[in-house]
Amino acid sequence: MNKEKKIIKNDSVGLVKTQEFTFESLKLQSGEKFGPVTLAYETYGFLNPEKTNAILIVHALSGDAHAAGVHENQNNPGWWNAFIGPGKAFDTEKYFIICSNILGGCKGSTGPASINPRTAKPYALDFPLISINDIVNAQKRLIQHLGIEKLLSVVGGSMGGQQVLSWLVNYPNNLRSAVPIATTIKNSPQQIAFNEVGRQSIMADAHWKSGNYYEGPSPSRGLAVARMIGHITYMSDKSMAEKFGRTKKVVAEPFKFTADFEVEGYLRYCGDNFVKRFDANSYLYITKAMDNFDASGGRPLQKVLQGILAKVLVISFKSDWLYPAYQSKEIVKACKLAGVQTTYCEIDSTYGHDAFLLEVEEESHLIRHFLKKVFYAYEVTGDYGA
């Protein structure tokens, strides 16, 4: 029996395979024309003949196209596996789910680690500065390629939520609903600061070499520290206290700055693990795109959203101090002022920012009912929301 069989349950989408879509070029927000662009993506469920049941799921900073199911011979359930499958929030018996690795990423889509066809070497810092809108424009190309004119919904948390807002602002006629989760119209100075320290940590690593590390050792220690900082901000004071307390590890070595406390061991483990699967330059480019993002391009968001017929569900989490609830409320306020039909829920979670990955029950409930309502509204009335 194959390894993956054991973990495929009835509510799993089962074995999945990452696919690729390549297109010639993309005009970036900076004006530059960049290409070719490959996007790695996965799909779950089936597109109905009317092509009205497609949902785009967009991932956060360290995510990828593998949102659900497992790959052949691997025990690797996707990052939102608890939410996607038969009978789950994103019910694959009803909906056609798409998830792609973002432009600039390092999980199969074109990013700084990809080979630059002009030099036959990795782009490194020759990769152009990209924006959240560029990431979304690339996704739009994939959606067109799949023959979908209008998405039932675009859903994502954290940086995924920024992409959702970009979709809503830039392609209001190509979606019938949007679910931005634990996100913000624009990063606060504190959020920028945390990202900046992560970037500094990478660039401080002697192996970084101005980004040209692909032929030698990678700046893994700097990247690990960046990831550790991230992990602290993804949890809450309370969830850390509940998970670790001040439990001390049994210290085997006499070295003085060993990980005495469980929380230290956990962070080191997370950091070390991350560097095996993530490219440091991608980390720089993606965090910079997050920091530069401003959903409304400096204008009041309520003006930009004026006349949009898509329905919006905004979700935040009480203990999330990285993307605090007040930022979600700003989205809700702008939507309401613009007359957009908006539902808001602040989930009472202690998990911190990570809650968008972990609060399966309540979040699933909200998403399931919201999607049903949007989908059903179309089924009955034929109203595409435009």
Add this chain to the structure above:
Amino acid sequence: MNKEKKIIKNDSVGLVKTQEFTFESLKLQSGEKFGPVTLAYETYGFLNPEKTNAILIVHALSGDAHAAGVHENQNNPGWWNAFIGPGKAFDTEKYFIICSNILGGCKGSTGPASINPRTAKPYALDFPLISINDIVNAQKRLIQHLGIEKLLSVVGGSMGGQQVLSWLVNYPNNLRSAVPIATTIKNSPQQIAFNEVGRQSIMADAHWKSGNYYEGPSPSRGLAVARMIGHITYMSDKSMAEKFGRTKKVVAEPFKFTADFEVEGYLRYCGDNFVKRFDANSYLYITKAMDNFDASGGRPLQKVLQGILAKVLVISFKSDWLYPAYQSKEIVKACKLAGVQTTYCEIDSTYGHDAFLLEVEEESHLIRHFLKKVFYAYEVTGDYGA
């Protein structure tokens, strides 16, 4: 006219000089006997003949003995200058103020950068692991050396507050009052996590070389990143938003990961500045001492404080999320349960943890009146509080 004359105002203690006190050895909490130990210290005001007006001020992670006034030919007011001087909270016309650089520090006191007399080289990691109690035990020796049996008060914020609690628990008969500010009985996993990431950043720097960097370049980039992380935690989301907003710097260079936002430039500036004045190994030892500190040694603090006659003033700040008010309330609760006379004030500040350095007016008011009450109680009744 000398440079320092210009900035010496009527409420300044004026020109000051750092002094040194060396003693042969100290028995550490680990059991190890360590010496010789030098403490750099400064004093302001005059000890009265009864020796009842001495206040020990203890500094935080990056502090030093220079708490007030200026040094000759330098424009360098001490770190708590706004609080110490004629007519100020710590009124040098009434009180005799002492401040020393901690054991393990790098501002004149014996620390990892000091020369190990046995090898004629810097200790580096041969420096012993020290605890907050060790730091306080060394201070106790200095106080004895100055001929003071009983302090009017011990006062400090952040890691200084941990030292105040250590004084209260270990030398209850040698102080008449204690003022722990923005501090905790023991660091939470989140606090440990932030310190650990700072340590990891230093140890990740190729120049760190297991601490043996004193003959070559120092791990300044790793230390700078550690400091940047610190700075984020010292401010609040709100104070950052007020100070920086999303203001972008005018970018002179085309480099992609330059500091676009003011907050990024500020952090880089703070990081770069810090490495000029701080030793990376000291950072490791001191943060480790903070993390290992548990004021009551694992027992309930109210038991440990039983029968203590010293009066306590606990101060916290509303927007301080690094040492949140709930931790100060735990101190207050333990004191009250132990029957210790305790006053608590949570100051409504937006400055975050930095508030203990910045909320001059309200904090001065609280401290001034508290000290007066404690001092006056003695003056009238001769009650030493023991």
